[in-house]
Amino acid sequence: MIENNKKIKNSLYIVLVIVLVAVFFYLYLLKIVKNKQNGELLFAIYKLQEMELAQQNFLTNDKLLRETKVEREKLDSFVINKKTISNLIEEIETLGKHANVELNKTLSVEKNTQRPKESLLKFSIRVKGGFKDVYYFALLIENIPYKIRVKRMSLATSVSGVSSAISGIVDVSGNKTKSTQKEETWTGDINFELLSYINE
Incomplete structure (x- = not known):
């Protein structure tokens, strides 16, 4: 019986170790999945921030273009x-x-x-x-x-x-000295x- 108890104890230890390894493996996989999801989420947030910045730049440039339209047309005319x-x-x-x-x-x-x-x-x-x-x-x-x-x-x-x-100096006063001058x-x-x- 002692031998059976030892076998049962050993079996329980083995099962317990297998369960613990399975739990740790499950937690490890869960952490990898969460990290991947967090990475994708962070990347999506980064892309959204980039898009917001691009939209702000576009709106700023659009406003600047509208405000300077008259001046640019004047410069273009030169x-x-x-x-x-x-x-x-x-x-x-x-x-x-x-x-x-x-x-x-x-x-x-x-x-x-x-x-x-x-x-x-x-x-x-x-x-x-x-x-x-x-x-x-x-x-x-x-x-x-x-x-x-x-x-x-x-x-x-x-x-x-x-x-x-x-040639020389010309009188530009426009005064006619002769009435017959053509x-x-x-x-x-x-x-x-x-x-x-x-x-x-």
């Missing part, structure tokens, strides 16, 4: 491209009407020799009218709100078919390059 070249031409024609001169213009796009990747928009404008009007138009062109480089500007006059280029027709040639041109 840079000319293929789509907005007609606006510049209309502006030059409007300046010609404002200065009360006849206007002939030609334009061409050429590669910038100093910067081969850039293009220059070259204008050649000829205006006719009274001296004050031609001079006023030249001032308006020099002050258009674009980055330009005036390459050549000349004024010439012709009275009854006789023409002479302007209105002189002045011709102004202005060649300039538009440097704020994007050839796209």
Whole structure:
């Protein structure tokens, strides 16, 4: 009987050890599953935080874009491209009407020799009218709100078919000294390059 008791005790110890190992194994597996779930939960929370941050950035950028729309459109109007070249031409024609001169213009796009990747928009404008009007138009062109480089500007006059280029100081007071003096027709040639041109 003692031997049976020992066998039963040994069997109980073995069963108890097996049960304890099974419980520890179960707890270990449970911990692994919980850690995996916690990891997935933490990853999901992290992704949600990233999405919230991206949404906040989007809303901030959207608000900034709406608030600066007028300023950006104004800045965009100072840079000319293929789509907005007609606006510049209309502006030059409007300046010609404002200065009360006849206007002939030609334009061409050429590669910038100093910067081969850039293009220059070259204008050649000829205006006719009274001296004050031609001079006023030249001032308006020099002050258009674009980055330009005036390459050549000349004024010439012709009275009854006789023409002479302007040189020296010209009296611009407009006072006529003789009543028989004919209105002189002045011709102004202005060649300039538009440097704020994007050839796209």
